[in-house]
Amino acid sequence: MGRWEANARGRLEEAALSLYTERGFEQTTVAEIARAAGLTERTFFRHYADKREVLFWGAGALQESVVDAVASAPVEATPMAVVALVLDTVATAIPAERREQSRQRQAVIAVNPGLRERELIKLATLSGALAGAFRGRGMSDLAASLLAETTVSVFKIGFELWVAPGNEATLGLLMRDSLAELRTVTGG
Amino acid sequence: MGRWEANARGRLEEAALSLYTERGFEQTTVAEIARAAGLTERTFFRHYADKREVLFWGAGALQESVVDAVASAPVEATPMAVVALVLDTVATAIPAERREQSRQRQAVIAVNPGLRERELIKLATLSGALAGAFRGRGMSDLAASLLAETTVSVFKIGFELWVAPGNEATLGLLMRDSLAELRTVTGG
Numbered sequence: 141m142g143r144w145e146a147n148a149r150g151r152l153e154e155a156a157l158s159l160y161t162e163r164g165f166e167q168t169t170v171a172e173i174a175r176a177a178g179l180t181e182r183t184f185f186r187h188y189a190d191k192r193e194v195l196f197w198g199a200g201a202l203q204e205s206v207v208d209a210v211a212s213a214p215v216e217a218t219p220m221a222v223v224a225l226v227l228d229t230v231a232t233a234i235p236a237e238r239r240e241q242s243r244q245r246q247a248v249i250a251v252n253p254g255l256r257e258r259e260l261i262k263l264a265t266l267s268g269a270l271a272g273a274f275r276g277r278g279m280s281d282l283a284a285s286l287l288a289e290t291t292v293s294v295f296k297i298g299f300e301l302w303v304a305p306g307n308e309a310t311l312g313l314l315m316r317d318s319l320a321e322l323r324t325v326t327g328g
Numbered sequence: 329m330g331r332w333e334a335n336a337r338g339r340l341e342e343a344a345l346s347l348y349t350e351r352g353f354e355q356t357t358v359a360e361i362a363r364a365a366g367l368t369e370r371t372f373f374r375h376y377a378d379k380r381e382v383l384f385w386g387a388g389a390l391q392e393s394v395v396d397a398v399a400s401a402p403v404e405a406t407p408m409a410v411v412a413l414v415l416d417t418v419a420t421a422i423p424a425e426r427r428e429q430s431r432q433r434q435a436v437i438a439v440n441p442g443l444r445e446r447e448l449i450k451l452a453t454l455s456g457a458l459a460g461a462f463r464g465r466g467m468s469d470l471a472a473s474l475l476a477e478t479t480v481s482v483f484k485i486g487f488e489l490w491v492a493p494g495n496e497a498t499l500g501l502l503m504r505d506s507l508a509e510l511r512t513v514t515g516g
Contacts (some may be wrong), residue, residue, distance in 0.1 A: 141366055149348055205456055219513045257445040260448040260449065261441075262443070279513075282489070282505075282509050283509055283513050284430055285485050286482070286506060287513050289481035289485065290513075290514060293478065293481065297477065321470050323473050323514055325469075325474060325475050325478075326408065326475075326478060326510065326511055327511065327513055327515060
């Protein structure tokens with residue numbers, strides 16, 4: 141993808157998030173997004189399958205990265221060390237520059253039940269993929285499922301804190317703090 | 329609700345689960361469920377708002393029970409002791425007699441994306457309610473959210489094991505084992 145195309149993708153996302161925020165997701169059309177970005181509908185559909193995908197395009201790549209992180213962790217790494225590697229991978233995949241878009245995105249999803257369902261399905265799929273990767277390291281089905289659910293919970297709650305208004309801490313730090321807190325509350 | 333009415337409710341549920349299993353959820357109508365139960369559509373709608381509610385009617389009562397369990401736990405109970413009380417409450421709310429219905433229900437939901445989304449929303453709502461109850465005990469937002477997510481994960485995974493073909497262990501035992509395993513994997 142050339143520089144211009146990458147730019148088109150970003151401009152479309154920015155226009156879409158602004159319109160979803162102002163008018164609501166349901167009330168926005170692809171034609172309006174393309175127009176606001178100064179591009180054609182045809183260009184929109186070269187980058188996104190539909191207007192919902194603007195909000196969820198990152199999920200597939202994120203899932204692939206974290207599954208790779210689990211698979212390529214040192215053989216001797218403990219389950220918690222592997223989870224830490226997964227969280228580092230997430231923090232790298234969602235850089236600080238994405239914070240404002242992420243805030244807008246989260247606010248749009250929060251008020252739309254259909255989008256919330258979609259988000260939950262994506263997280264459940266991520267958990268399933270992570271469980272598969274943990275099993276690939278020789279963990280039992282039960283341990284793998286529990287660790288995957290825990291990892292996704294820590295990611296979800298860390299991410300919610302990261303996009304909360306006024307929060308200045310990095311995503312990596314918020315997820316690490318959440319994991320430490322989880323170990324404290326479940327350890328007592 | 330009189331004895332006859334309670335019986336009607338159970339007969340409708342049984343008929344619905346059989347039809348959803350044989351034909352699929354989408355392909356089954358309320359008229360067919362009522363006919364198979366030897367009752368009228370009008371009676372169906374006195375018990376269930378729609379054909380989806382046959383699968384989810386228990387969620388509200390379950391949520392109420394677990395929130396009550398958290399609120400009424402002794403002041404000095406540790407977070408893990410409160411979670412254990414919640415799991416006991418779940419095990420009581422979903423008795424052994426419900427196992428076969430629960431198996432059918434789970435199989436119907438597993439093959440229908442819309443129902444899976446609904447199930448995820450119900451679990452997310454349960455997690456939110458539990459987090460509120462934990463905050464009510466003076467826990468921080470972060471600790472409450474993490475503990476709620478953990479509790480729901482343990483319930484979800486224990487329940488999946490309970491409805492798995494051939495599994496004979498009780499739901500209470502499976503959830504307790506899952507919680508112990510979670511503490512082991514996150515403690516390492």
